[in-house]
Amino acid sequence: xxxxxxxxxxxxxxxxxxxxxxxxxxxxxxxxxxxxxxxxxxxxxxxxxxxxxxxxxxxxxxxxxxxxxxxxxxxxxxxxxxxxxxxxxxxxxxxxxxxxxxxxxxxxxxxxxxxxxxxxxxxxxxxxxxxxxxxxxxxxxxxxxxxxxxxxxxxxxxxxxxxxxxxxxxxxxxxxxxxxxxxxxxxxxxxxxxxxxxxxxxxxxxxxxxxxxxxxxxxxxxxxxxxxxxxxxxxxxxxxxxxxxxxxxxxxxxxxxxxxxxxxxxxxxxxxxxxxxxxxxxxxxxxxxxxxxxxxxxxxxxxxxxxxxxxxxxxxxxxxxxxxxxxxxxxxxxxxxxxxxxxxxxxxxxxxxxxxxxxxx
Numbered sequence: 166x167x168x169x170x171x172x173x174x175x176x177x178x179x180x181x182x183x184x185x186x187x188x189x190x191x192x193x194x195x196x197x198x199x200x201x202x203x204x205x206x207x208x209x210x211x212x213x214x215x216x217x218x219x220x221x222x223x224x225x226x227x228x229x230x231x232x233x234x235x236x237x238x239x240x241x242x243x244x245x246x247x248x249x250x251x252x253x254x255x256x257x258x259x260x261x262x263x264x265x266x267x268x269x270x271x272x273x274x275x276x277x278x279x280x281x282x283x284x285x286x287x288x289x290x291x292x293x294x295x296x297x298x299x300x301x302x303x304x305x306x307x308x309x310x311x312x313x314x315x316x317x318x319x320x321x322x323x324x325x326x327x328x329x330x331x332x333x334x335x336x337x338x339x340x341x342x343x344x345x346x347x348x349x350x351x352x353x354x355x356x357x358x359x360x361x362x363x364x365x366x367x368x369x370x371x372x373x374x375x376x377x378x379x380x381x382x383x384x385x386x387x388x389x390x391x392x393x394x395x396x397x398x399x400x401x402x403x404x405x406x407x408x409x410x411x412x413x414x415x416x417x418x419x420x421x422x423x424x425x426x427x428x429x430x431x432x433x434x435x436x437x438x439x440x441x442x443x444x445x446x447x448x449x450x451x452x453x454x455x456x457x458x459x460x461x462x463x464x465x466x467x468x469x470x471x472x473x474x475x476x477x478x479x480x481x482x483x484x485x486x487x488x489x490x491x492x493x494x495x496x497x498x499x500x501x502x503x504x505x506x507x508x509x510x511x512x513x514x515x516x517x518x519x520x521x522x523x524x525x526x
Contacts, residue, residue, distance in 0.1 A: 178390040183399055190389050196280070197385035201317075201374035203276045205367055210272035211265060212363035215356075218264050229257040280378065313380075321373060325366055332362045422466060425497060428459040429470055430477035434516045436509075437481055442488040443467035445474065446501070448513060455500040456509050461492050480516045487512065 182190070190196070215222070232253060346354070391399075429435070432445035433456075441463055448456035462470055474481055487508045495501055501509055 180391045182389040197382040199378035199381045201377040205370040205374040206276045209367035210268045214268040425460040429473040435474040435481045436488045438485040438488045443470040444491040457500045458495045
């Protein structure tokens with residue numbers, strides 16, 4: 166029973182997502198993003214653009230209307246005149262819409278970059294059977310996310326309706342007077358009222374969008390959480406299985422020992438503790454500043470070093486304190502420290518005397 170409980174606990178997604186999981190989710194297009202941010206930003210950008218460029222745009226629209234009406238009075242029905250009128254309407258229409266479209270495009274790009282950064286992925290638009298599966302569709306309709314989206318939509322509708330009523334109710338005093346105003350003044354006043362309403366509504370929706378983004382971020386963090394077992398499995402995949410790493414380290418030690426044994430025949434002397442330590446020392450006069458350790462080991466490796474030394478006629482000298490000091494303080498391939506110079510020099514001098522006596526015989 167306890168084992169089953171531990172397995173269930175290990176399967177619970179309680180751990181924050183790792184950087185690798187976050188990157189995989191981002192690559193699949195799964196990011197914390199609120200559509201409300203883009204909507205609110207587009208509304209604000211569109212009406213702010215109209216607020217500042219409205220006179221210019223209305224002037225261009227008026228000029229285009231006057232041109233079309235004048236052209237209709239002189240219209241002769243030929244293909245050339247139809248083409249010329251159509252081309253004028255298209256070019257003038259593009260010039261009128263271009264500032265608004267540019268503002269909308271830039272705002273959409275900025276809102277996207279602020280939320281998820283500049284990254285393009287095709288994973289989210291690839292066809293998947295689950296998207297057309299009716300059972301999956303029913304699950305999505307009655308899911309927690311669908312309920313939250315429905316509640317959010319009702320809240321937005323109620324908020325927009327209240328703000329629209331509040332703003333329009335303040336204009337009821339001058340609405341009857343529009344009949345007595347000239348057309349330009351009336352249009353300017355109505356445009357100003359509509360722009361003010363749009364900015365108020367857009368600002369309110371922007372606040373809603375910020376709250377929605379914070380909620381989407383929280384929901385996203387919850388959705389990419391990992392279980393303890395998933396974290397362990399990912400660690401094994403990224404770092405390697407512990408047993409495999411142990412086997413690799415063992416092979417590396419074996420290879421290092423083999424290379425070390427190949428250097429023993431070039432040593433001048435092997436300094437030993439009778440049963441535990443063996444350190445092979447080499448010194449080449451004129452090439453080395455000081456003697457260096459070419460091999461060392463304890464236990465079976467020490468026995469192997471002594472056997473290799475004996476097979477290659479390398480002298481072996483028993484000096485337990487020096488063997489232990491060299492083993493503990495000097496790595497393979499390093500020169501001996503100055504404080505051990507006298508002791509090692511004494512051993513090397515003894516070995517050189519033995520070699521000279523053998524040669525003399």
